[in-house]
Amino acid sequence: MSDRRRLPETRAVLAARHAVREWVGRYAAGRAVAVGLSGGADSLALTAAAVVEAEGVDALVVDHGLQGGSAEVAEAAAAAALALGCRSARVLRVEVGRAGGPEAAARRARYEALDRARDGLPVLLGHTLDDQAETVLLGLSRGSGGRSIRGMAEFDEPWGRPLLGVRRAVTRQLCADAGLTPWEDPHNLAPEFTRVRLRTEVLPLLEKVLHGGVAPALARTAAQLREDGDVLDALAESLLTASRNERGLEIETLATAPAAIRRRVIRAWLHEGGAKSLTDSNLRAVDALVTRWRGQGGVALGGSPSGTRLVAAREHGTLILGWDRVDTDGGRHHQ
Known part of the structure; x- marks a missing residue:
């Protein structure tokens, strides 16, 4: 195991650490965790904060094999995890199928690999407030009711998302403050992916037209709907038993x-x-x-x-x- 890397006490670092500390205290106090690390800014910032705030961290790096040089990117991410102080770092190579389209197939392969490798630990994922806003917009487009716009949960065992209240700009700033070089995934700018167009076209337009605050408002809406939905789900479970x-x-x-x-x-x-x-x-x-x-x-x-x-x-x-x-x-x- 490597020594923990000392992080500077900047505003971005403290924001990420505080978010991870709250999550660990609520769901994994005294326990080690795994982190799904892509090498991008969000998961790299999450890993850096988790190493400081959690009992121990195992980094799990999924290599989808969809781009040239993906093996080198994965190995570099694993090396960065060890340099930050993770007690272990493993590269998981997967085969991505075609069912449901490339985004869904890659996501399915990634989650299955992480689930197999987590060894009973919760797996922290680097989803941010901006990801939550995009998820709510995608849910709205489906028109399937409140369940589809409740967004992602802080903890949906075994998946933990400590950074849902943290902006993407903060994770990038943390990396800059800590001297970390995140990998820039070209897929994150590929307009053929719906989520990319939401990120680069739709949300910026909404922010401009509505004079800002759209992403936080969407994230707050998701949180409120999730709270309401949890109550309704509990009532439904009782009715299911009774009927x-x-x-x-x-x-x-x-x-x-x-x-x-x-x-x-x-x-x-x-x-x-x-x-x-x-x-x-x-x-x-x-x-x-x-x-x-x-x-x-x-x-x-x-x-x-x-x-x-x-x-x-x-x-x-x-x-x-x-x-x-x-x-x-x-x-x-x-x-």
């Missing part, structure tokens, strides 16, 4: 619940039953089986490679789930 029977969910118990809670119950139950990619129209169609039933049939919720599809239906006062097999001639067989 269960041996076949599914009792419609009489669900029907009188407020819509915001009832739909949370239905969503959670459908996820349990195997529905993976629910849309708002899916959810509202299943909800209509409870509150606006006029004899309509079941609601198809997606298929599987085996030729079956998950269907929610109403039967004898109970909301049930089943798999229908769809033959090549269009025939259906309930399983």
